[in-house]
Amino acid sequence: MRLLKISSLLLCLLGGVALAQRETDVVVRDKTVVQRCVLVGASARMVAVGMPGGFNYAFDGMRCAPVEVWFGGFLDFNGETNGRGGNGCKPLGARRSLGMDPVPFRLRDPDALPDSVLFRGYRRNAQTGEPTFLFEVDGVRVEQRVSSSGADCVTLELVFPGGEPVEKFYRLNPSAHVLVELGEGIRWSGPGILKIAAAVRKAEVKIQLKASGKAFVREVVELTGADLYRNFCSACHSTDGTKLIGPTFKGLWGREEVVTRNGKSGNVTVDEAYVRESILNPQAAIVQGYEQVPMANFSDVLTKEQIERLMDYLKGLE
Numbered sequence: 267m268r269l270l271k272i273s274s275l276l277l278c279l280l281g282g283v284a285l286a287q288r289e290t291d292v293v294v295r296d297k298t299v300v301q302r303c304v305l306v307g308a309s310a311r312m313v314a315v316g317m318p319g320g321f322n323y324a325f326d327g328m329r330c331a332p333v334e335v336w337f338g339g340f341l342d343f344n345g346e347t348n349g350r351g352g353n354g355c356k357p358l359g360a361r362r363s364l365g366m367d368p369v370p371f372r373l374r375d376p377d378a379l380p381d382s383v384l385f386r387g388y389r390r391n392a393q394t395g396e397p398t399f400l401f402e403v404d405g406v407r408v409e410q411r412v413s414s415s416g417a418d419c420v421t422l423e424l425v426f427p428g429g430e431p432v433e434k435f436y437r438l439n440p441s442a443h444v445l446v447e448l449g450e451g452i453r454w455s456g457p458g459i460l461k462i463a464a465a466v467r468k469a470e471v472k473i474q475l476k477a478s479g480k481a482f483v484r485e486v487v488e489l490t491g492a493d494l495y496r497n498f499c500s501a502c503h504s505t506d507g508t509k510l511i512g513p514t515f516k517g518l519w520g521r522e523e524v525v526t527r528n529g530k531s532g533n534v535t536v537d538e539a540y541v542r543e544s545i546l547n548p549q550a551a552i553v554q555g556y557e558q559v560p561m562a563n564f565s566d567v568l569t570k571e572q573i574e575r576l577m578d579y580l581k582g583l584e
């Protein structure tokens with residue numbers, strides 16, 4: 267019941283800000299959760315990691331580095347599961363970038379991009395579930411762990427199991443942090459550039475990020491009725507009277523239609539029940555003259571609330 271304690275603690279800290287949980291939220295319990303996903307607003311596929319206690323980060327396999335962290339809830343998977351998929355999932359907290367460097371880890375020369383970067387995935391600790399990311403830069407094997415010892419605090423640990431005696435560098439975003447605690451054998455060699463001495467087998471830095479001032483916020487982007495229309499309906503239904511694949515929505519509400527239902531033709535007046543049926547079960551009644559292209563079924567795509575919002579929007583169309 268550790269989760270309960272943690273979440274009630276969070277709620278206390280929040281002092282009343284609701285951390286409502288949705289069905290599509292991926293919740294972290296007493297083990298670290300690792301989830302491959304596309305993060306909304308990020309280009310690449312990431313490995314998202316949620317740790318008990320509310321520290322989360324995204325590791326980019328292309329850049330072989332953690333690129334973003336957030337504190338609070340883990341992920342809302344709604345965008346990945348809403349039928350169309352691939353919209354990405356949303357971190358449930360204020361996102362902080364750790365830097366945009368193409369490959370932050372470098373050998374010998376901090377300004378030269380490596381020739382080869384190989385992401386080797388990760389292994390997980392059997393007890394805690396915590397991942398250690400594995401990659402190879404110009405033939406040097408690197409193991410990286412990411413953790414946090416408190417709010418706005420990120421610890422990066424780099425281990426070099428091969429023990430190659432070469433100087434190594436790690437590029438941080440110089441404007442993202444307020445304080446960096448350097449472990450043994452690490453020095454600054456320029457703004458945001460850490461130099462790791464050749465003999466070091468395990469390098470550790472603690473980064474104190476600038477306070478975001480809005481940790482633990484759920485950032486919900488709710489699509490309005492107009493957004494939903496634009497995304498899902500506008501390809502076939504106009505709002506200005508133009509005839510597309512389907513009838514126009516201009517003046518939809520209250521309109522008289524001739525439809526074919528169960529093979530018989532009859533009249534309907536467009537109302538809430540009819541529109542709801544058109545969305546959930548479009549083949550039940552076919553508008554005459556529009557038999558060529560069947561309308562898609564949206565029952566798995568739109569939530570109940572979205573359908574309500576969409577109908578409110580359609581009702582308002584003169």
Ligand code: HEC
Pocket residue numbers: 495498499500501502503511512513514523536540541544545548549551552553556557559560561562564576
């Ligand atoms: C692929 C094209 C297509 C898309 C996308 C589409 N529709 Fe349709 N829709 C049709 C066609 C064709 C008809 C007429 C045939 C029928 O009644 O099934 C229709 C009919 C309707 C009707 C009945 C209209 C009338 O005049 O009686 C409603 C209401 C409707 N659609 C709502 C929606 C909504 C809401 C969306 C978006 C969530 C949507 N449709 C998306 C093709 C589409």
